Amino acid sequence: MRIGIFFGGTSREREISFAGGRTVFDNLDKGLFQPVPIFVDSQGHFILLDWQYLYKGTIRDFYPPVAALPATRHPWQVYLESLGELSPEALTELIGHVGRQVEASELPKLMDFAFLALHGPGGEDGAIQGLLEWVGIPYSGSGILPSAFGIDKIAQKKLLKATGLPTPDFYVLTAADWATADPDALLSMLGRELGLPLVLKAPRQGSSIGISIVREEDPAVFSAAVDRALFRRTLTKAEWAKLDEEGQRAWVRQLADIREGIALPVTLNGGPAINHPEALLEALATAFEQADNVLIQSTTGETQVLIESFVAGREFSCIVVEDANGAPLALPPTEIVKGTEVFDYRAKYLPGLARKVTPIDLPEADIERIRQEAQNMFATFGFEVYARLDGFIQADGTIFLNDPNTTSGMLPASFFFHQAAEIGLNPSQFLTYIIRTSLNARRRNGMKPVQLGAALATLDAGIRSRQQVQDDRIRVAVIMGGYSSERHISVESGRNIYEKLSSSVKYRPVPVFLAGNSEEFRLYELPINVMLKDNADDIREKIEHAEAGEASHPVLARIRQEASGITGTYAGQPVAAPRRISFEELAERVDEVFIALHGRPGEDGALQQQLEKFGLPYNGSGAASSAVTINKFETNRRLREAGLRVADHRMAQRLEWAADPERFYQELENQFGYPFIAKPADDGCSSAVKKIKNRAELAAFSEQIFRRDEPLLVGPAEVLHLGFKEEFPQKDAFLVETLIGPDGAAKFLEITGGLLTSYDAQGQLQIEVFEASEALATGEVLSLEEKFLAGEGQNITPARYAQDPAERQRISDEVKRVLRQVAEILHIEGYARIDAFVRVRQSGAIEVLIIEVNSLPGMTPATCIFHQTALAGYTPYQFIDRILDFGKARQEKATTIS
Incomplete structure (x- = not known):
């Protein structure tokens, strides 16, 4: 059965949808289904996507393609809407770089079923469901009407009130009313009617976008929360003037962020739409020549704000599915244990920042009441197939359900898969269940009963067949x-x-x-x-x-x-x-x-x-090579001895620090000079990698990494600006390196390059080096989020060494030559990732400075090694298959020799 996977979309949740679509693509049972990737861009075009682009870290890494971006003074990564209005010919050419545009009428020729991994407006609101009904394609999840209810928080509140289901008291504020309101008087009234704290929400958004909590009767805080929900912001001339040029660019970049900012296009004081961040930067400079305040408003913002009474209680999420007979069945509810007030975008999608406790730690009777309430809401709203229902249970046992989602997030550890696993379904099996149940729901509602009956019979026969085949994998x-x-x-x-x-x-x-x-x-x-x-x-x-x-x-x-x-x-x-x-x-x-x-x-x-x-055969390098590459100091020493470029470096020992901290600091300052890099010698994933700019930061880093007890030291953590739950290991030594910079080069960039090894017919080791990715850090060093959080990292693959194709290839060949040399010197086998800086001098000379080698690089869904292997023609599965085949061949070779 051909399964069209719809992902991406027009909403502010498009990056999580993109990552979820990839999860569905990878997890569909290949013995039953053929995935067809339909990427929906931010203007709603359907694109039959070339498979390799599925494995980019973010949408902006490939679409719009680099070739379509206008020339600007500053580097920006933008979505399609920032290119302004395009002619049909220009749009067709642009889409041609990544796939082929598909009209709605063509969809039935490409697929037998549509799996919807879209979120928010355009995905969960009944719109795409209606289009698919029109062209006669069965789809996953709920139908048009329950989807429309599921996206609209205000309609949900009214329906809950009307049916007597418990829900916090609420007030709806329109943008028109807000324009003439007195913030002091309105806040005072809300305090009397609803009580403080207040929760302000954008009514048609998900992933906690546009949500604020107002705890005190502070009109300024309240006004900012209203603006956040309406996706607008007031900027004063004084605030803008305080920022230097880099600060202004960072401010615009944050404002344009689809999750944390208000997103582009925007208007300034109600003027014409501004699409591109460069144009916004210039427009703000001009605006402040004539005004002291500028109202910046998203053209795709909201017109209402939902204001609710704050619910003090334990937060949970519950997936409800249809059982084998079509009745609602609540899976075990999960408690969300978070470290911040709001279960926000970052906490939802970055591993380790929040905990999911399943089932919620409550008496059995309370868990059953949560399940019953969730099943009642599922039935009341007419949801079909599955839904995710969030809520709170208060100390007195009162249960409030809110924000039902007809399309749950589909990252590997999302509630969707997490709770299904508790009844014994792995992701592949759960997706099969969703497809089969959705086919039945569409047929039940009158869509093509004869054809869908036949499709169900064929699928059921395939499922039975898969179970009966002996598993000799x-x-x-x-x-x-x-x-x-x-x-x-x-x-x-x-x-x-x-x-x-x-x-x-x-x-x-x-x-x-x-x-x-x-x-x-x-x-x-x-x-x-x-x-x-x-x-x-x-x-x-x-x-x-x-x-x-x-x-x-x-x-x-x-x-x-x-x-x-x-x-x-x-x-x-x-x-x-x-x-x-x-x-x-x-x-x-x-x-x-x-x-x-x-x-x-x-x-x-x-x-x-x-x-x-x-x-036992295994992946990656052998024991001896691994023992070297784990140690960044030893790796650099060996590469330097072989004539390769590495940063000046030394190990800073706890014993030296403990004996005489002042002398310890002075020696490092004398040898390296600020700023320099400090990091553990044998940890990766950006763990505790810091740019040290002064004595205070050096002392804080030393105290933190040399601490004896497990908890982080509060003072040093503040000096180093450590984020919530940021990991910082305890070590007896750390590595200090010269900060590598452009040093006058005409071109300077940070890259990470992957490689794969195999044996030729004569049994000789062959090394395939892939096109490297250019890593773009928004801060001082690449963060954990930029490396591994879906939609966060900025990796350009292949790296942009030069605009001229011949010159770009010349530089790329030299980089690959050096990376291959690194692999040979360190006896790397299997696969690896090598991080480096590249300088291209005005004379054309190329310098490759090695940072570190990862013999078992991260293999998360969004990691850039999959972007590189895709360019070489390997799907992620094929790459993994090659890695495993090499491990087996190496073991067989070792056995033969012995």
């Missing part, structure tokens, strides 16, 4: 987790590898979590529900509970029984507890291993030695 243990500051990203990588393999016809992955310490590795085989916990710490907690003999939660047992009609049809793996296994048992259970660990343990050779003892 290659068994691969995917080892993830660990105990370092990179453990959460390791879990993301491991899950991605698991999901790529589980939807294939060649491999059967077995998720394994590594715990313990450097003296003892402990391996645990994970059931799917534990693997899909939110982060490594949650997984470890579940393992500890299992080892303590704690039984499964009785509510989970009851829900699994209620869901047996679903799982009996779709699930291939029963839910069980984590189970500790030895390396010997691992060798009996699997044919090979994919190590998805980062830093220590994993990249240091210790785990590789254990696997070699039992003859």
Whole structure:
């Protein structure tokens, strides 16, 4: 069955939709379905996307293509709307760089079913559902009317009130009323009527976009919250004048952000629309020549603000699905334990910033009441197939449901997959269930009953056939987790590898979590529900509970029984507890291993030695090479000795610091001079990498990394501007490096390049170096978010070495030559990622300065190594397949030699 996956879209949630569409594409059971990627751009055009663009980190990395961007004084990454009005010919040419434009009438020729991964307006509001009804294509999720209710928070409130379901008191403020309102008087009235705090929401947005909490009777704070929900902002001449040129560019960049800002196009004081950030920068300079204040308003903002009473309680989210008989079935509700007031965009989508506790830690009776309320709302709103319902339970037991979503986020660890795993469905199986149930819902509502009846019969036969076939796939243990500051990203990588393999016809992955310490590795085989916990710490907690003999939660047992009609049809793996296994048992259970660990343990050779003892093939470099590349200091030393360029560097030891801090600081200052880079020598993922600009920051970094106790030191954390829950390891030494800069070069950029090895017919090692990506950091160094958060990083692949194609190729060839030389010097095998800076001198001379080598690079869905392999013609699955094949070939070669 051809499954058209609709993703991207016109809303402010388009980046999460893009990432979710990729998840669906990768996880569809390839034995049953053929995915057809339909990218919807920000102006609503349907594009049959060339597959390689699915694996870009963000939409702006590929669309609009670099060739279509207008020349500007400053570098900007923009969406299509920033190009202004395009002629049909220009639009066709632009789309031709990434795929082919498809008209709605052509969709039935391309697909048998539409899977909707779109969010917000244009995706969850009934619009796309109506179009698909018009052209006769069955689609996933709810129909037109429940979708329209699901997007409109004000309509939801009115319906909840009308049906007697509990909901916080509310007030609707229109933009027209706000224009003539007295903020003091309005806030005072709201305080009397609704009480403080107040929650202000943009009524048709998701992902917590446009939400604020007003805790005190402060008109200025209230006014800012209203403007946030209306997607507008007032800027004063004095505020603008305080910013330097770089500060003004950063301000415009933040304003144009579709999640945190108000997004483009905008108007200034009601004037004509401004599409591009460069034009906005110039327009603001001109505006302040004539006015002291400028009202900046998004042309795609809201016209109303929903103001609610604040609900003090425990926050939860509950997926409700249709059971085998079409009745609502609430999955186990998840509590959201967050560190900030609002479960915001960053906390929702970056691993480790919030915790999902499933089921919510409450008495069974309260959990059942939450489930019952969720099922009632599902039925009241007429939702179909599935929905995500969020809410709060107060101390007195009162349950408030709000913000139902007819399309849930579909990232690998989202509530959508997280709760399905609790009844035993892996992502591939759950997607099969959603497609089958949606076909039945469309048929039930009268769409093509004969044709869809036949489609259901064919799909049911395929599902039965898949269950009856003996599973003789290659068994691969995917080892993830660990105990370092990179453990959460390791879990993301491991899950991605698991999901790529589980939807294939060649491999059967077995998720394994590594715990313990450097003296003892402990391996645990994970059931799917534990693997899909939110982060490594949650997984470890579940393992500890299992080892303590704690039984499964009785509510989970009851829900699994209620869901047996679903799982009996779709699930291939029963839910069980984590189970500790030895390396010997691992060798009996699997044919090979994919190590998805980062830093220590994993990249240091210790785990590789254990696997070699039992003859288990594995990915990546061998033990000896890994022991070198894990140490950035030793890596740089060897490369320098071989004649390659690296930063000046030294190790800064705890013993030196403890003996005489003043002398310790002075020696570093004398050798390097500010600013310089300080970072751990054996951690990656941007963990504790800081640009040190003065003595205060050097002292704070030293105190933080040399601390004896686990919690972060508050004072140094403030000096270093550490973010919420930012990992900062404890070490006995750290690496200090010269800050690499342009040094007068005509072109200077940071790049990261991937490589893949194989054996030729004579058994000689061959190294394929991919086109490198250009890494763009918005701050002083590349952040964790920019590397791994969907929609956040800015990677240009291939790197923009030069505008002239011949010159770009000349530079690229030299960079590849140096990266290949690095791999040869360090005896890298399998695959790797090498980070470097590139300088191109006015004379044409090329300098490649190596930063570090990752022998087991991050394999999260949005990582740039997949962008590079796509250019070389490998899908992510094919790349992973090649990595595994090499590990097996190396093991066979070693066995033959011995």
